[in-house]
Amino acid sequence: MTAQGTQPVRHFLSLLDLTPDELRALIRRASELKRSLRAGEIHEPLKNQTLGMIFEKSSTRTRISFEAGITQLGGHALFLSSRDTQLGRGEPIEDSARVISRMVDCVMIRTFEHAKVELFAAHSRVPVINALTDLLHPCQLLADMQTYLEHRGDIAGKTVTWVGDGNNMCHSYINAARQFDFRLNIACPVGHEPNAAILQAAGDRCQVIRDPLDAASGADLVVTDVWASMGQEEEQRQRAVTFANYQVNDQLMAQAQPNALFMHCLPAHRGEEVTASVIDRPDSVVWDEAENRMHSQKALLEMLLRR
Ligand code: CP
Numbered sequence: 118m119t120a121q122g123t124q125p126v127r128h129f130l131s132l133l134d135l136t137p138d139e140l141r142a143l144i145r146r147a148s149e150l151k152r153s154l155r156a157g158e159i160h161e162p163l164k165n166q167t168l169g170m171i172f173e174k175s176s177t178r179t180r181i182s183f184e185a186g187i188t189q190l191g192g193h194a195l196f197l198s199s200r201d202t203q204l205g206r207g208e209p210i211e212d213s214a215r216v217i218s219r220m221v222d223c224v225m226i227r228t229f230e231h232a233k234v235e236l237f238a239a240h241s242r243v244p245v246i247n248a249l250t251d252l253l254h255p256c257q258l259l260a261d262m263q264t265y266l267e268h269r270g271d272i273a274g275k276t277v278t279w280v281g282d283g284n285n286m287c288h289s290y291i292n293a294a295r296q297f298d299f300r301l302n303i304a305c306p307v308g309h310e311p312n313a314a315i316l317q318a319a320g321d322r323c324q325v326i327r328d329p330l331d332a333a334s335g336a337d338l339v340v341t342d343v344w345a346s347m348g349q350e351e352e353q354r355q356r357a358v359t360f361a362n363y364q365v366n367d368q369l370m371a372q373a374q375p376n377a378l379f380m381h382c383l384p385a386h387r388g389e390e391v392t393a394s395v396i397d398r399p400d401s402v403v404w405d406e407a408e409n410r411m412h413s414q415k416a417l418l419e420m421l422l423r424r
């Protein structure tokens with residue numbers, strides 16, 4: 118039986134699908150799971166459970182972290198590329214959701230339109246996890262928030278600066294500012310602002326500050342992402358010109374707090390959105406951030422699949 122008994126099915130399509138308390142508990146649990154894995158302890162609460170992983174875009178971290186994570190929890194992952202399934206040949210999302218969710222215990226989806234994951238979730242008997250859409254990338258924020266907690270403690274009341282495109286990562290940072298209660302300065306070029314409704318819903322804790330140096334002033338955490346996201350490859354050249362001033366470099370980091378962290382969801386383009394001098398600093402936390410994708414998603418799977 119793959120359906121979740123009589124409990125309503127919970128999805129994770131956005132950080133707003135969990136309460137602030139649940140999110141905090143989840144990232145603390147992620148650190149616990151990390152310690153327990155390193156201590157060599159076996160923890161297999163998801164034995165015989167299957168995670169279907171639908172990818173319509175490329176991935177290194179997301180695929181590996183979910184696949185390794187569910188294996189460690191005693192379960193199994195199925196990699197489903199749209200190239201090899203009927204999804205790529207136009208089978209309706211609703212039908213795919215009905216069928217796939219009768220056979221697996223959880224579905225993870227990486228795709229373009231956010232409406233697709235919402236439609237899938239609406240017809241799924243099992244939890245659906247958003248593993249990146251054009252609008253949001255909530256799983257990455259679980260890892261980022263865990264990483265901040267592990268290195269600097271509680272992020273509540275801190276100042277975070279987002280530098281670059283008002284994209285899926287930026288939107289998830291805005292949602293994180295609401296849920297984890299931090300201030301967010303967003304430095305983006307004209308025409309590349311985040312979604313107005315998402316920004317407005319966050320109230321005055323999030324503001325657009327055009328000048329990246331001003332935006333980084335006093336920051337406890339500086340974050341950036343590629344200038345052209347997946348699906349925007351044709352805009353890459355134009356974007357390199359538009360975003361030229363929106364680079365995280367030593368001058369920008371000098372505006373932030375002396376112990377400010379730098380994060381990047383990766384993959385990174387050195388010399389574009391970030392210089393090697395920043396991302397490759399000996400104390401760079403981006404590698405912990407990448408590893409924490411696995412620990413935080415294990416905590417998420419444990420929570421969503423609890424019986
Ligand atoms: N950060 C992230 O989601 O990486 P991948 O695209 O490699 O999964």
Ligand code: NVA
Pocket residue numbers: 249254284285286342343345346347382383384
């Ligand atoms: N904004 C990037 C994030 C990649 C993890 C993209 O959507 O391509």
